[in-house]
């Protein structure tokens with residue numbers, strides 16, 4: 001791995017790699033494809049992920065290749081330190097180039113790795129990316145401006161001029177902007193079409209207008225493209241410049257037209273409503289399969305849901321809760337932040353604990369919420385367990401061992417946990433918003449229909465009411481197994497979404 005430390009101050013960058021000319025990964029017998037799609041993202045599972053974005057980037061490309069053999073999907077992400085260390089054995093050095101970012105002349109190493117049909121590229125620059133985690137640095141704007149330019153600058157080096165660049169969230173939003181501004185005269189790029197996917201409109205990439213030229217390398221003549229509320233707003237810029245703006249559920253695509261959901265961007269959304277699409281995410285049904293999941297206590301499927309009981313008893317044991325198969329375990333696996341509806345849960349807690357149930361919470365986030373949950377655990381030691389932190393193994397055990405999965409989000413672009421929970425037979429109780437609305441069908445006992453409990457009113461009363469409803473359904477021993485079975489058998493696979501994406505790409509390319 002490189003040991004140089006490029007700085008923004010020096011023009012010449014010190015480097016220790018062999019001076020290899022960029023070679024084409026195509027030499028490794030890559031299929032000849034009719035359509036070339038380049039995914040650009042700041043995270044990708046299992047390499048590095050902080051949440052749903054990474055999960056999508058880890059799953060969607062391979063499903064696109066599966067769904068349409070004529071599609072060559074490649075993915076480019078930064079080479080963060082964590083990836084460089086953990087995956088060093090599979091990374092292959094392709095070559096190096098230099099990227100000019102305003103007056104900076106920065107080293108850019110290119111690495112590659114292959115996962116199934118999908119080729120990954122990694123942008124290496126230790127000054128920007130040899131840091132822990134992905135984001136949260138004072139210079140994130142510069143880091144992702146460099147990343148955006150690097151992505152465009154490596155295309156010739158890797159011999160892959162895509163038909164479509166599919167950029168995700170604000171960290172990649174600058175790419176469609178560059179294609180219309182700084183790179184607008186580059187004839188090799190003139191046929192590249194762009195799709196920009198909003199995974200969460202809350203995080204827009206806002207920066208002071210004064211750094212437009214110096215940091216972002218975009219001439220002031222283009223300022224109106226990215227300017228919003230007096231600031232540089234990269235997400236707004238991507239919305240203006242992309243051919244298609246997509247988001248991760250049809251309901252969220254509608255909601256973001258409304259100021260209550262758009263975090264200020266509703267005027268922009270309303271202006272570009274014609275190019276907005278909503279496609280629901282899927283989940284990796286191979287990885288999230290209670291029949292084969294090695295992390296859970298006992299494997300089961302929808303034909304033998306009574307085996308879930310074993311998972312429940314073991315979960316109660318591990319968490320030191322009273323072992324009782326008769327009372328429902330309600331679970332939350334979530335970030336403890338406001339828009340996940342955490343304040344509603346806390347506000348309704350005194351009502352919730354009146355019922356004979358157990359509540360298990362896994363997650364971390366705002367310290368205030370963490371403390372509140374810990375206080376409740378102390379007050380109700382037989383009913384409440386809170387595990388602060390990110391623990392994927394325990395998460396799977398909770399999905400398998402719980403009966404009801406609570407997700408009362410204020411907004412939820414798509415949400416993955418409700419789908420995973422359903423697959424593990426933990427019946428979702430969700431607020432009717434975004435992807436929650438699109439993925440969970442309201443339960444109707446009389447018609448034996450539906451896969452979960454849905455409420456609309458974002459209030460403590462709303463959440464108390466849905467929990468009471470779920471509790472009553474759980475105790476309706478005749479109908480409950482049918483509901484669990486329907487939830488488990490619902491098709492949450494990526495196949496359907498992948499087909500919709502392919503259709504969207506084909507429409508865009510006129511094929």
Ligand code: GLC
Nearest residue numbers: 052053199248412413414415
């Ligand atoms: C974001 C959204 C979440 C969505 C995920 C993947 O994390 O908040 O709802 O599921 O992106 O698209």
